[in-house]
Amino acid sequence: xxxxxxxxxxxxxxxxxxxxxxxxxxxxxxxxxxxxxxxxxxxxxxxxxxxxxxxxxxxxxxxxxxxxxxxxxxxxxxxxxxxxxxxxxxxxxxxxxxxxxxxxxxxxxxxxxxxxxxxxxxxxxxxxxxxxxxxxxxxxxxxxxxxxxxxxxxxxxxxxxxxxxxxxxxxxxxxxxxxxxxxxxxxxxxxxxxxxxxxxxxxxxxxxxxxxxxxxxxxxxxxxxxxxxxxxxxxxxxxxxxxxxxxxxxxxxxxxxxxxxxxxxxxxxxxxxxxxxxxxxxxxxxxxxxxxxxxxxxxxxxxxxxxxxxxxxxxxxxxxxxxxxxxxxxxxxxxxxxxxxxxxxxxxxxxxxxxxxxxxx
Numbered sequence: 001x002x003x004x005x006x007x008x009x010x011x012x013x014x015x016x017x018x019x020x021x022x023x024x025x026x027x028x029x030x031x032x033x034x035x036x037x038x039x040x041x042x043x044x045x046x047x048x049x050x051x052x053x054x055x056x057x058x059x060x061x062x063x064x065x066x067x068x069x070x071x072x073x074x075x076x077x078x079x080x081x082x083x084x085x086x087x088x089x090x091x092x093x094x095x096x097x098x099x100x101x102x103x104x105x106x107x108x109x110x111x112x113x114x115x116x117x118x119x120x121x122x123x124x125x126x127x128x129x130x131x132x133x134x135x136x137x138x139x140x141x142x143x144x145x146x147x148x149x150x151x152x153x154x155x156x157x158x159x160x161x162x163x164x165x166x167x168x169x170x171x172x173x174x175x176x177x178x179x180x181x182x183x184x185x186x187x188x189x190x191x192x193x194x195x196x197x198x199x200x201x202x203x204x205x206x207x208x209x210x211x212x213x214x215x216x217x218x219x220x221x222x223x224x225x226x227x228x229x230x231x232x233x234x235x236x237x238x239x240x241x242x243x244x245x246x247x248x249x250x251x252x253x254x255x256x257x258x259x260x261x262x263x264x265x266x267x268x269x270x271x272x273x274x275x276x277x278x279x280x281x282x283x284x285x286x287x288x289x290x291x292x293x294x295x296x297x298x299x300x301x302x303x304x305x306x307x308x309x310x311x312x313x314x315x316x317x318x319x320x321x322x323x324x325x326x327x328x329x330x331x332x333x334x335x336x337x338x339x340x341x342x343x344x345x346x347x348x349x350x351x352x353x354x355x356x357x358x359x360x361x
Contacts, residue, residue: 026052027082027092037076045069047080047094054091055080061095068096097136104135105183112178117195119173125166127159132174132190139188141176147192148226148234150174153219193270200270203231207272209264212279217258225254227262227274235272237262242276244283244316246302283316284351291317293349296361300341309336311344311358319344319356329360336360 027033027049035047035055045057057080062069068078081098111118120139124131129142143152143162152165180189207213207230215229224238242253254260254276266273291297291313299311299319309321321344326336336342348357 026085029082029085031082032079033082033094034077034079037072037074037078040072040074045072045096046091047078049092052092055082055094056087056089056091057094057096061097068100104137105181107135108137108178108181108188109183112181115177117175117177118190119175120190122169122172122174125163125170127163127166130166130169130174132176134178134188134190137186137188139178139190141174141190141192145179145189145191145193147196148218150192153221153226157222197270200233203233204267204270204272206230207233207264207267209267211264212261213264214259214261215274217254217256217260220250220254220256222250225250227260229262233272235262235264235274237274237276241265241274241278244277244280246312246318284354287317287351287356288349290314291346291349291356293346295346297344297346297358298341299344299358301336301338304336304338311342313356317356319346319358321358321360325359334360 033049033055035049038046038048038054043059045062047055047057049055057069061083072078078096080094080096082092083095083098084093087093110116118134120132120134122130122141123133123138129140129145132139132141143166146152150169152162154161154165174192175195176190176192177194178188179191179194180187182188213229215227215235217225218228218234219226222239224236225242226234226236228234237254239247239250242250247253260276261279262274262276263278264272265275265278297313299313301309302312302318303310304326306323307320308323308326311319311321313319321336325347329335343361344358345361346356347359348355350356
C-alpha cells in the first residue's frame, strides 16, 4: 500500500531550507561579514568565513587606521568588507580598511568635538601647507595654521622659498587638532596653532589693548614684522603701523633682533596686533602750520589706483587727487604719471582724519 506524501513543505522545513541557502550563499561585493582569524602572514590574513570557505585580506587592505591588524591573534573574530567574491586563488577577497571606514571618520569627529591633541607624520608639502595622515585618512595642515616655530617667514612672500621650507618638515611628527571635517567630501583640516591656543590665551589674558610692551623683532615679512614679547607671545606690526610715513619694505624700518617698544592695538582670540607708529608723535598734528586750503604745493605721484593718484608732499604727509579730478584733467589733455613731480592746489584738508584733497594747479 503506497503512502501518500504532501509535496508542500512544513514551515519548519522551509525555514531550515532557507537557512541552508543563506549558509552557502556567496557574500556580495561591499557586504560586511564576520569571521575568525585562521592565520596571520607577513603580507596577508586568512579568515574563516564559514561554509563558503576562507577569505583573505591582502597587505594593502590591512591598515584600517585603527591598528586592528597589529593586535590580532589566531581565533579572534573580526569584521571585514567583501572586495571580490572569488579571486584567482579561490579566496573571497576582503578588506579591513573598508569595514572600518565609517568608524574611523566617527572617531575623528569625536576627536574634534573633544578637542583632542593628535600626533601626525608630515607626508608631503605644497605651497598652501602640509599633507598628513591620521588613522588612514589624509588631511591638510594649512600654512596659516602652523605655529610661529614652523611658519615660513619669507621675504616678499616668495612661494618657491615657502615650499622649500615646508618640505623640510616631511617625515617630522607634529601635534595638531582637527578644526574641520567632512566625511562626504573627504575633507580633514588640521591646525598646529590650535594646540597652543589655551596656553596662548592664558598668557594674553595678562595684557589688554592700549598696553605698551617691550619686545624683539623675531621676523620680517612683506606685510609687516613679528614681535616677540611677554611669556612667549608674539604679535604682528602691520606695515601700515611701522611708521607714519609710507613704507614699501619693512626691512627699511626694522631689523631682526632689534629691541622695540610697541603698543597693543587689538587682541582677537590668539591674534595680537601691535603698533610702533602709535608711540610716535602724529606728524599731521603740525601739518596745519604748513598746509592750508587753496595753497599751491609741489608733490610727487607715488601710486595711481581706482580711487585716484596718491601724492607725497613731504616725508609724512600724503594727499589724494581724486579720480574725478584726474578725469577732468584728462579732458584738458593733461595726465599724471607715477614718480613724476607736479604742482597741485589743496582743495580740502582734514588733519585729524589724515586726509588732504588735491587737484592739478
